[in-house]
Amino acid sequence: MTPTPKIAFLVSHTHWDREWYLPFQQFRSMLTRTVRQVLDELEKDGAFRHFVLDGQTILLEDHLAIHPEDAPRIRALVERGALAIGPWYILPDEFLVSGEATVRNLLIGHRVGARFGGVQKVGYLPDSFGHIAQLPQILARAGIDSFIYTRGNGDELEELGLEFQWEAPDGSQVTAIHQCHGYCNAAALGFSELWQVTTRREVDTALAVARVRELFAAMAHLSNGDVWLLNNGCDHHPPQRDFEKVLNALAQAFPETRFVHGSFPEYLDAAGRAGLAGKRYRGELLGARYHPILSGVWSARMYLKQQNDLCQTLLANYVEPLASYAAFHGRAPYASAAIEAAWKLLLQNHPHDSICGCSTDEVHAEME
Secondary structure, three states, rough: OOOOOOOEEEEOOOEOOOOOOHHHHHHHHHHHHHHHHHHHHOOOOOOOOOOOOOOOHHHHHHHHHHOOHHHHHHHHHHHOOOEEEEOOOOOOOOOOOOHHHHHHHHHHHHHOOOOOOOOOOOEOOOOOOOEEOOHHHHHOOOOOOOEEOOOOOOHHHHHHEEEEEEOOOOOEEEEEEEEOOOOOOOOOOOOHHHHHHHOOOOOOOOHHHHHHHHHHHHHHHOOOOEEEEEEOOOOOOOOOOOOHHHHHHHHOOOOOOEEEEEEHHHHHHHHHOOOOOOOEEOOOOOOOOOOOOOOOHOOOOOOHHHHHHHHHHHHHHHEEEEEHHHOOOOOOOOOOHHHHHHHHHHOOOOOOOOOOOOOOOHHHHHHO
């Protein structure tokens, strides 16, 4: 019999590629529908109690540009802990942007999130193509002590387990959680294919149970304890259909396991109490044993990388120092609003499918 956890946290989410195989505006039409489905489901106050909006606060700006009337609904749900936003502004590729851009990404993500009740203090990067060694230090300086991710592990995961301490060169540490079988590991429960979640097909609870049983078998091999994370969502997914029905079926099929529809902080707290992350790792996460890193994107459409480097250099090394100098000498007020607007516009070119050059041609023409 496959070992099962004492507690399984089912965390519902959507992973949102802002632009990729479709340009931004077409994806935004899908985004507004999805966000409204999420708000409607959370406001029912039933078994579906929490949703993660992919760790990117730019999704709020994109949605509210079309539906500004939803701002009070979003704020109310964030404040009660039902909707998790941030801490990032966008989901970047860490190897193709500067360290300063990564820091600004967190700072701006926090500022946008503050308007709606605050960001989740979890270093959530589910789909970046590998992770820089300095990331634990950057997260720690932002008051974040955790990191949840999918890509980047090689053979070392066999020794570390799914839960470990990741240490930066300066000694800063975060509790790292590898999403076993990826951020879609418990997506579209009750359907034979992920895409069927947006169809009118009936949910098959037997399929949901079979999927979770397979996932439990994989996690039993790698987890350091009996508190496990199930990621209930995938690319551009709406909320899980018939959630309470699926949850009841899982509870009946695995009576020795308590299923909790919860948040990343709730899972991390339980994993911390169980002492799962005892081993330590130091260095980049660039392995591809479990999920591809897609390293070919580092040289795709090189002109985008060159234009981005120029923009980052101009902003960080020229515009801001000169603006500070002028303000210090009383020559001109510091142009903080204009400079932040410039950083935000630049960051909008940094998502992992944008700066990587792996999207449709229209996306990259808009980036230029």
